[in-house]
Amino acid sequence: MPSDRLVERRRVFQQYKEDVKDRGKPFYPYAMFHDTVMSLVVVTVILGLAIIWKYTTPGNHHTTAAGWLGKLYDKPADPGTINFVPRPDWYFYFLFYLLRIFKWPHSVILGTIGIPTIALVLLLAIPFLDVRAERRLLRRPVAIVASILVVLSMGVLTYKGATAKEALGTELLAKVPSWAKKQGFSNNPTAIAGARLFAESGCLNCHTYLGTGGHNLGAPNLSAEGAKNKGIAFQISHLKCPACVNSGSPMPSFAGLGQANLTKLATFLEASKGGK
Amino acid sequence: MQPPDEHPHVPGPSLWPVGVAIGIVVLLVGLIVSWYIAGIGALMAVVFGFLWVRDLTAGTALVHAPEVPPESPTGPALPAPAGGPAMPPAAPEERYPRAKFLELSTLGLGGVIGGIVTVPAVGFMVIPPFLKQGQKDHDLGPLSDYPQGKYVVATFTADASQGDVSRRTAYVRYNGQQNGLPSFTIISNHCAHLGCPVQPNGPLDPKGTKQFADVTLIPTVSIAGFGCPCHGGQYDTEGNRIAGPPVRALDRYSFSIRNGHLFLGRPFSVSHVDGSGATAVIHKWTQSFPGEPVNGIESWLYPVQPPH
Amino acid sequence: MATRRLTRSQQLQQTILYPLDWLEERSGLVGGVKYFLFRKVPGDINWFQTLGSAALTAFLVQALTGVILAMYYKPDPTIDPVTHLPVAYQSVTHITNDVFAGWLVRGMHRWGASVFIILMFLHMGRVFLFGAYKYPRELNWIIGVLILASGLGEGFTGYLLPWDQTAYWATVVGININGTAPFLGPFLAQFLQGGTYINADTLPRFYSIHMLLIPGALFALIGLHLYLVVRLGVTSPPWSKEAAGTGPLEPPSQNGRSGLVSPRARRRGR
Numbered sequence: 001m002p003s004d005r006l007v008e009r010r011r012v013f014q015q016y017k018e019d020v021k022d023r024g025k026p027f028y029p030y031a032m033f034h035d036t037v038m039s040l041v042v043v044t045v046i047l048g049l050a051i052i053w054k055y056t057t058p059g060n061h062h063t064t065a066a067g068w069l070g071k072l073y074d075k076p077a078d079p080g081t082i083n084f085v086p087r088p089d090w091y092f093y094f095l096f097y098l099l100r101i102f103k104w105p106h107s108v109i110l111g112t113i114g115i116p117t118i119a120l121v122l123l124l125a126i127p128f129l130d131v132r133a134e135r136r137l138l139r140r141p142v143a144i145v146a147s148i149l150v151v152l153s154m155g156v157l158t159y160k161g162a163t164a165k166e167a168l169g170t171e172l173l174a175k176v177p178s179w180a181k182k183q184g185f186s187n188n189p190t191a192i193a194g195a196r197l198f199a200e201s202g203c204l205n206c207h208t209y210l211g212t213g214g215h216n217l218g219a220p221n222l223s224a225e226g227a228k229n230k231g232i233a234f235q236i237s238h239l240k241c242p243a244c245v246n247s248g249s250p251m252p253s254f255a256g257l258g259q260a261n262l263t264k265l266a267t268f269l270e271a272s273k274g275g276k
Numbered sequence: 277m278q279p280p281d282e283h284p285h286v287p288g289p290s291l292w293p294v295g296v297a298i299g300i301v302v303l304l305v306g307l308i309v310s311w312y313i314a315g316i317g318a319l320m321a322v323v324f325g326f327l328w329v330r331d332l333t334a335g336t337a338l339v340h341a342p343e344v345p346p347e348s349p350t351g352p353a354l355p356a357p358a359g360g361p362a363m364p365p366a367a368p369e370e371r372y373p374r375a376k377f378l379e380l381s382t383l384g385l386g387g388v389i390g391g392i393v394t395v396p397a398v399g400f401m402v403i404p405p406f407l408k409q410g411q412k413d414h415d416l417g418p419l420s421d422y423p424q425g426k427y428v429v430a431t432f433t434a435d436a437s438q439g440d441v442s443r444r445t446a447y448v449r450y451n452g453q454q455n456g457l458p459s460f461t462i463i464s465n466h467c468a469h470l471g472c473p474v475q476p477n478g479p480l481d482p483k484g485t486k487q488f489a490d491v492t493l494i495p496t497v498s499i500a501g502f503g504c505p506c507h508g509g510q511y512d513t514e515g516n517r518i519a520g521p522p523v524r525a526l527d528r529y530s531f532s533i534r535n536g537h538l539f540l541g542r543p544f545s546v547s548h549v550d551g552s553g554a555t556a557v558i559h560k561w562t563q564s565f566p567g568e569p570v571n572g573i574e575s576w577l578y579p580v581q582p583p584h
Numbered sequence: 585m586a587t588r589r590l591t592r593s594q595q596l597q598q599t600i601l602y603p604l605d606w607l608e609e610r611s612g613l614v615g616g617v618k619y620f621l622f623r624k625v626p627g628d629i630n631w632f633q634t635l636g637s638a639a640l641t642a643f644l645v646q647a648l649t650g651v652i653l654a655m656y657y658k659p660d661p662t663i664d665p666v667t668h669l670p671v672a673y674q675s676v677t678h679i680t681n682d683v684f685a686g687w688l689v690r691g692m693h694r695w696g697a698s699v700f701i702i703l704m705f706l707h708m709g710r711v712f713l714f715g716a717y718k719y720p721r722e723l724n725w726i727i728g729v730l731i732l733a734s735g736l737g738e739g740f741t742g743y744l745l746p747w748d749q750t751a752y753w754a755t756v757v758g759i760n761i762n763g764t765a766p767f768l769g770p771f772l773a774q775f776l777q778g779g780t781y782i783n784a785d786t787l788p789r790f791y792s793i794h795m796l797l798i799p800g801a802l803f804a805l806i807g808l809h810l811y812l813v814v815r816l817g818v819t820s821p822p823w824s825k826e827a828a829g830t831g832p833l834e835p836p837s838q839n840g841r842s843g844l845v846s847p848r849a850r851r852r853g854r
Contacts, residue, residue, distance in 0.1 A: 013720055020624045025626075027621060027623050028621035028622055034633075042638045042642055046642070046645055046692050050690075050695055051691070054680075062681050072680055072687075074751075075749050077747050078752075079752065080443035082445055082465060084505070084753060089743050102521060103508070105569070107521075113764055113765045120729070127722035130717075130718070135716075143715075252501050252513070257479075405779050405785075409780045410780070435783075439662045439784065442783060470760040565769070565774075566763070567760055577767065578769065580770075581770055584780045
């Protein structure tokens with residue numbers, strides 16, 4: 001015996017079919033015209049993007065340098081690389097950033113499989129979770145709130161995924177001249193050598209400095225380290241054994257760099273007065 | 277418009293035209309191959325042609341197609357059930373109706389056919405990745421290339437037959453002698469979170485680069501650990517995780533020494549390492565994919581590893 | 585039978601209609617196409633409802649450019665002994681730099697992928713906000729989600745094909761993400777990779793999935809999706825006052841259930 005709700009639905013659908021037959025317009029040419037215009041827009045956009053991609057690539061449009069829309073191609077795949085920063089295609093940035101949010105190792109599986117699978121299952125189940133016949137937006141608060149939240153969160157995650165930067169040695173080395181200018185040690189070769197060591201040794205994986213770097217393990221910002229006037233000797237002994245100077249510090253020892261390198265690093269740190 | 281024909285005038289079934297056709301074919305083949313065959317073909321065509329014409333002109337006895345008497349060993353045919361097309365119902369006295377037998381054998385044979393086609397094909401698709409995995413030991417060069425206490429970035433081609441796609445990098449450190457034998461720490465550069473290439477946190481010394489066959493060795497000046505550029509994982513100099521999402525320590529390789537050369541062996545996964553250098557205690561597990569914890573409760577999610 | 589001569593336009597009409605009638609009598613296809621083209625749709629449909637066909641256009645662009653690219657692309661990761669570059673990578677740079685209009689077709693394919701995915705998401709959002717997934721269109725929604733998942737799978741498998749650094753490492757991470765699924769994860773990852781590590785068989789595997797397996801599924805799913813749209817009809821926008829299916833005014837919430845209560849009375853005696 002069909003339920004009242006089912007009978008009602010069928011009646012409404014029948015009504016819909018009759019209304020469309022009576023008062024509807026033929027798909028061709030009315031609706032198809034709209035579709036055709038939109039399709040033209042789509043094809044033009046794709047064509048335009050392809051042209052911009054190629055013709056804004058510098059170097060006679062043939063190189064691995066990036067144009068307005070990114071590179072035409074990168075260097076060939078090297079499975080043995082040690083200085084490449086992997087990134088997915090832009091429409092996966094939200095998933096990529098989700099993986100950076102779940103930093104606690106036991107939660108990794110939530111970010112990789114858990115949340116995307118749950119989202120997919122929810123998506124599939126929507127017609128069975130929402131069985132009301134109501135379609136007017138103002139009477140569907142849950143739908144509106146849910147869609148706003150989803151759009152916002154995916155937008156934010158995608159943006160943050162796009163701007164996520166890593167403290168990659170080769171990229172940071174390129175910044176040393178601008179650091180020298182900002183901090184004013186361009187004429188101090190020891191400090192510059194120290195800055196290069198700072199860039200290569202992974203310090204910015206945990207510390208931040210003049211707007212770059214990562215925030216890990218509570219490592220402090222070092223842009224104004226020199227303004228604290230702790231002295232070169234202190235910096236060297238700290239670098240050799242951070243936990244001796246700061247008990248409980250998770251920072252590893254850099255004693256292996258040798259006294260000469262440590263002096264350069266310490267000079268650099270003491271020269272970092274905070275920038276202009 | 278002509279009224280539709282109730283009984284179209286068609287000849288009855290006959291095999292003579294087939295004979296004529298075969299005769300013509302044999303004739304044409306014989307023209308190329310041999311005159312005898314051509315002769316036989318001509319004879320066949322003529323004889324069958326004569327018989328065929330005789331059939332056609334044998335009078336009007338074959339105006340109607342012969343009536344086929346109904347063959348119903350089970351009795352008169354039952355009327356088709358009302359409604360759409362469906363399986364014919366069985367007669368009341370049948371225990372095992374013909375229709376049922378045909379249905380079962382059709383489905384059964386169909387299943388067999390499907391199996392014959394798909395099982396080998398699907399097997400071809402699914403099984404090879406799990407067979408014959410694992411590679412031979414790889415020669416990483418003389419022991420003298422490895423200074424004590426410093427990591428060396430060793431890039432090599434694991435399988436020459438595959439070529440560059442099997443290039444890999446390992447961080448190799450000679451720890452000195454332990455119990456009279458050389459001790460090495462060999463760490464894989466694939467992050468234990470999701471497999472990104474892990475970088476040494478320290479400057480390299482490119483001037484000291486050495487080359488041995490397909491192996492490139494770049495010594496480091498000194499490193500304070502390893503960092504991963506993808507999601508911020510950090511490891512110490514023994515490969516233990518100190519920060520970020522990696523779920524265990526970096527994988528390591530076993531090794532052997534033959535004729536004064538270092539040979540790279542099979543990789544294995546590590547949950548954590550106690551101590552450091554030659555006296556480190558390495559907690560070993562079977563090689564697992566990145567992102568899979570090897571100990572603790574979460575390792576129950578991955579009870580079986582495929583053959584590596 | 586007319587005895588006077590036919591006018592020119594009647595002659596022209598007959599010339600066009602004759603092959604169509606021939607085809608229709610033998611296949612019924614022409615009738616099907618006519619039904620599709622001239623079926624009635626609500627008179628008040630919105631521009632937002634063009635997003636679905638826009639996504640279809642993007643997909644067709646992908647299919648066409650993909651087939652053409654396949655004539656020049658070589659899914660071979662081994663190194664060419666002469667140029668010391670992977671063959672697949674070389675074929676991509678060859679397409680981009682040397683082949684006539686290769687840069688254009690490759691660019692359209694690469695950006696068409698992004699446009700296709702954006703349009704799918706927008707179309708999905710539109711269907712959701714219009715409530716067009718409700719009875720009797722639930723099956724169509726499910727098919728749509730499967731199309732979305734397949735489209736993302738195409739993006740993932742296609743990303744590896746240029747075989748440059750970006751492609752390779754993004755794929756390593758993607759495969760390992762699959763590997764973290766409980767129980768079967770490691771087997772899935774090893775199956776996708778074609779082995780314990782990415783090897784010479786991985787690229788052809790991804791190519792086959794990208795070119796044949798998922799497009800086959802997509803064609804079937806999209807065909808089903810369109811069939812259901814034609815069979816079940818297109819909805820009016822939810823704010824439409826002339827909405828089809830609202831029927832005569834019903835008393836509000838007689839038994840607490842909210843149904844399709846019309847915002848205002850329609851013409852009596854409809």
